[in-house]
Amino acid sequence: MDAIALHQAGFDCAVASLGTAFTQDHAQLLARYTKEAVIAYDGDGAGVAAAQRAIPMLERTGLKIKVLRLRGAKDPDEFIRKVGREAFAKILDQSENHIEYRLEHIRMKYDTTDDTQKVEYLREAADLVATFSSPVEREVYARRCAQEAGVSQEAMAQEVKRALDGRLRRAKKQQERKNLTPATQLQPEQRELRYPNMHAGRAEEGVVRLVLLHPELFPAAGKAAAADFTVEFLGRAFELLRSRWREGRAVSLAVLEGELSRQEIDRLAGILQVPEDPERLRLALADYLSIMETEAAKRREESGVDPLLAAREKYREKKGYGG
Numbered sequence: 001m002d003a004i005a006l007h008q009a010g011f012d013c014a015v016a017s018l019g020t021a022f023t024q025d026h027a028q029l030l031a032r033y034t035k036e037a038v039i040a041y042d043g044d045g046a047g048v049a050a051a052q053r054a055i056p057m058l059e060r061t062g063l064k065i066k067v068l069r070l071r072g073a074k075d076p077d078e079f080i081r082k083v084g085r086e087a088f089a090k091i092l093d094q095s096e097n098h099i100e101y102r103l104e105h106i107r108m109k110y111d112t113t114d115d116t117q118k119v120e121y122l123r124e125a126a127d128l129v130a131t132f133s134s135p136v137e138r139e140v141y142a143r144r145c146a147q148e149a150g151v152s153q154e155a156m157a158q159e160v161k162r163a164l165d166g167r168l169r170r171a172k173k174q175q176e177r178k179n180l181t182p183a184t185q186l187q188p189e190q191r192e193l194r195y196p197n198m199h200a201g202r203a204e205e206g207v208v209r210l211v212l213l214h215p216e217l218f219p220a221a222g223k224a225a226a227a228d229f230t231v232e233f234l235g236r237a238f239e240l241l242r243s244r245w246r247e248g249r250a251v252s253l254a255v256l257e258g259e260l261s262r263q264e265i266d267r268l269a270g271i272l273q274v275p276e277d278p279e280r281l282r283l284a285l286a287d288y289l290s291i292m293e294t295e296a297a298k299r300r301e302e303s304g305v306d307p308l309l310a311a312r313e314k315y316r317e318k319k320g321y322g323g
Helices: 002-008 025-031 047-061 076-083 085-093 098-107 116-130 135-150 155-179 198-213 217-221 232-246 260-272 278-303 307-321
Strands: 036-039 063-066
Touching: 025 260, 036 047, 047 063, 047 098, 047 116, 063 098, 063 307, 076 085, 098 116, 098 135, 116 135, 116 155, 135 155, 198 217, 198 232, 198 260, 198 278, 217 232, 217 278, 232 260
Parallel strands: 036 063
Antiparallel strands: none
């Protein structure tokens, strides 16, 4: 009913996501048609839970996300019937960004006049802030939480660092467990996306993940090309993204819609969830590129190509020498 009421009131870009039925595929579909999504779920507990669940999925697509906070009505349909279209248009313009929304709901769970609960609030807020990939976002929202709770910015920054270090440790352990797992268990589920060389494939995932989330790293990727990738769709994704970056256009997962298959897009969405240490992004990229080069050298050796001649040609290419 909400979507119907919104269309009747002239908001013809409204879609019904059906709350808990919302999936990553739905998020990718939305990203084909818009650069911004405003969540307008019901204001009850189920609506809040559905919004909290949808936000990460929308975030992975590169969409700008806002959340509409309804007051005096349980849903958009009731709000429009009570106060009209113009009032809804006004609060739509005042939608808050998803970070403020999530922090506000954490804050509402605690009585921050009680020191014990204040500490619990700051710990949970730090856990959320630590998930932000941008150091600037982490600093801005950590500072805001500190100011609101009346603690020093230094203390909150340390709490965010603790949470971030914990996430990285858990991710490292998870990766170590995967490395001990038979290679077939590490392969993508879809047969058409299986990797011919898992070691190279994981490094190629890392390269695409870093340049997709941090396009400013493209210059550090040097002359890496699609031909250097053992996983064809990752090489294609890399070239498509770099082409857009060179043209000064936006780089995000959403721009690959229509260029890659549904299975490939879904695989990339999963790849983007692997955390990287924000303090060593360039080092990580260099490590991934080094693995790719080492694996390429092994392939050349196995195919009978002289590795010294191949290395010399690679060096000449990097230096830009002619034939």
